[in-house]
Amino acid sequence: MxxxxxxxxxxxxxxxxxxxxxxxxxxxxxxxxxxxxxxxxxxxxxxxxxxxxxxxxxxxxxxxxxxxxxxxxxxxxxxxxxxxxxxxxxxxxxxxxxxxxxxxxxxxxxxxxxxxxxxxxxxxxKDRKLDIPGEELSGVLSARQFVGWYNGLPEDADLKVNLDVESVAVVGQGNVALDVARILLTPMDMLRKTDIPENVLACLDKSQVKYVTLIGRRGPQNVAFTIKELREMVNLPGCRPNLIAGDYQHLKDLIPSLPRPRKRLLELLAKTALDTPAPALASAWASAQKEWRLRFLLSPVEVLAGADGQTVSGLKLAHNRLEGDGDNQRAVQTEETESLECGLILRSIGYKGxxxxxxxxxxxxxxxxxxxxxxxxxxxxxxxxxxxxxxxxxxxxxxxxxxxxxxxxxxxxxxxxxxxxxxxxxxxxxxxxxxxxxxxxxxTFSDWNRLDKFETEIGAKLGKPREKVTNIQKMIDISHD
Ligand SMILES: Cc1cc2nc3c(=O)[nH]c(=O)nc-3n(C[C@H](O)[C@H](O)[C@H](O)COP(=O)(O)OP(=O)(O)OC[C@H]3O[C@@H](n4cnc5c(N)ncnc54)[C@H](O)[C@@H]3O)c2cc1C
Missing domain, CATH: 3.40.50.720 (NAD(P)-binding Rossmann-like Domain)
Incomplete structure (x- = not known):
């Protein structure tokens, strides 16, 4: 009917x-x-x-x-x-x-x-913790907080990030780890065109960071980042890769048997580490002032404090060996350790609900x-x-x-x-x-449209897509205006 x-x-x-x-x-x-x-x-x-x-x-x-x-x-x-x-x-x-x-x-x-x-x-x-001594020191932050800070997330807007350091350790080798490394190393003229909040740009502008080391528990065959992000790092202006050739030799035998996306990723990684770059890239790398590094088969075991007992001076790392095959391969810690000098540690080992x-x-x-x-x-x-x-x-x-x-x-x-x-x-x-x-x-969504308009108008005056409002009450006030 x-x-x-x-x-x-x-x-x-x-x-x-x-x-x-x-x-x-x-x-x-x-x-x-x-x-x-x-x-x-x-x-x-x-x-x-x-x-x-x-x-x-x-x-x-x-x-x-x-x-x-x-x-x-x-x-x-x-x-x-x-x-x-x-x-x-x-x-x-x-x-x-x-x-x-x-x-x-x-x-x-x-x-x-x-x-x-x-x-x-x-x-x-939230995010996962390393659960190692010294993790509570002021120079240890989660990549999640750091990402929140440069993206204007209200809860992280006032994060204290000390970039008055030369060397940063990023624990993890996924896309988030590469994102934070790239933001730390990208020239300011490029960052100014993004919607990074002005207070964060001011801090990045004064940054002394020259070296970013990304640390992985397993080998180069296990990196979790994708090719687009790697390509950006390889071509990042003013920055060069510093990769230890010996870490990549075995990839040449492994690559032919891999599925296509993985194959292309590891081909680029091996090429970057082992081959002589084209002349233009070689000269860009030779004059670069900044550097990114990948280190493998290492597990953080302790954050080392500076003389004041508050700041970070380094990260103690245990050497790992791999056990098992293929997907079942796992990293097992050995007694051997080394120390990486760094003033800031970003933990990028996963978000959690x-x-x-x-x-x-x-x-x-x-x-x-x-x-x-x-x-x-x-x-x-x-x-x-x-x-x-x-x-x-x-x-x-x-x-x-x-x-x-x-x-x-x-x-x-x-x-x-x-x-x-x-x-x-x-x-x-x-x-x-x-x-x-x-x-x-x-x-409501139309309230949001009001804030969106406000942010994009301020951004336009600054030559960027938007300037985010990072204070919750201010966001609400503008939305409800
Ligand atoms: C740093 C980073 C960079 C990324 N970059 C890319 C990229 O370049 N390309 C890509 O394709 N993917 C990227 N991703 C992945 C992508 O962001 C995720 O796949 C996607 O956002 C997951 O969506 P979601 O809706 O599950 O979670 P979310 O995007 O986190 O959305 C969850 C929402 O729930 C809200 N919420 C939380 N608690 C409550 C509550 N109690 N009550 C009401 N609301 C609540 C949160 O505020 C949030 O708005 C990135 C992820 C990260 C962390």
Missing amino acids: LLRLGISRWAACRLSTSAATSTAHVPKVCIVGSGPAGFYAAQQIIKSHEAAEVDIYEKLPVPFGLVRYGVAPDHPEVKNCINTFTQTASKNRVTFLGNIDIGSDVTFSQLRQAYHAIILAYGNA VPIDSSLPFDHRTGTIANDNGRVKGHNGVYVSGWIGTGPVGVILSTMTSGFTSGKMLVADINSGQVDVSSARGGKEEVLDILSKKDKKPV
Whole structure:
């Protein structure tokens, strides 16, 4: 009958005012977190379901997660996914509610009451520690904090970073490690064109850093960075690689049997370490004042303090040997050690998630919410998307796949009746009621547009894409103006 009238079941129930007129209500879905995992899941849900309403809750007063606060400022093209997220946010079935911390302003069980289904997409807010003596010294920072600092993340905006040092050790050899090394070594005229905040640029401008050493537990065949990032380092103006040829000789035998992306990466690494560079590159490297280094088969065992007992003077490293083959190969520490002189240590050994509610099955070892391919174990109608479900692996593209998969799964569960939508839910109205009792006002997407405009206008005057506002209250005030 509904079909004959040209009105779908969902449109009909949107028109209905009580449960008595229909067995199904408009599905009310909420997403916790507005990074790629949240936005891609929202996009999928509204594409796959013609009536579902999606509310996205975000802790910060701004959207986009690590696209705004993680992706390197000198990689603006990576941030183009923001255009897609903005389109999603402009759909009338999608509502962005920033400045709402789930677990604190609103509890998970309150969301359970207010919504038929929930997608947890709140990423990884912490990072792994080295757990070695001296790690608490002021010259040891996590790469996560350092990234937050140069990206204007409010909690790290005032981080004390001492760049009055010649040598920096970065523990880790993934893309984040390469990002922080590159930002430390890139010429100022290039950095000034990015959206790095002015106070950070001022600090980088005075930097005395000349040498950045990236330390890995295993060998060059195990590096976790990708070819684009390596190529940028090889060609970085004013900077040369300093690679120990002996570390790379064995790669020549290994490379032919590797799958293509790995093969190309290791070919470039071996070429950089072993071959004579083309004349132009050779002369650029010869005149370079700065240097990046890769060191392998080393595990940090102690941070060495300077004479004042507060600052860092070096990092004690144990030599490792490899045991096992292929993917099972692991680094085993030996008794032999060496010391690397450095004044700043950046720990880049992985981000990790934190629990937001004790009822959710949280795996503290991996820092993830336990799930079966996106479905949260023991919680019907609750899903994960992105890094909170997978851990800090993959890039925006893989996070997109995760978001799409969770979104599709949720809609399939609604359609199959696995997620019960037979009773009405209060959705955002119910949550806004809770918030108003706490005097908490969310930042909407049009509020964000106001801050976005403010930042880009200030940025234009400074010859950069934007100047981020880094104080939470100021961000809220401008948004609500
Ligand atoms: C330093 C760095 C550089 C990167 N560079 C690239 C790159 O160049 N290219 C690329 O493809 N990928 C890059 N990535 C990977 C990419 O950023 C991730 O794949 C992606 O951001 C993961 O998305 P997510 O939504 O799971 O997490 P996030 O992007 O972290 O989003 C999670 C969101 O949830 C919010 N949140 C947290 N807790 C709560 C709460 N309690 N209540 C409400 N909201 C909450 C957070 O504020 C955040 O906005 C980079 C990652 C890092 C760390």
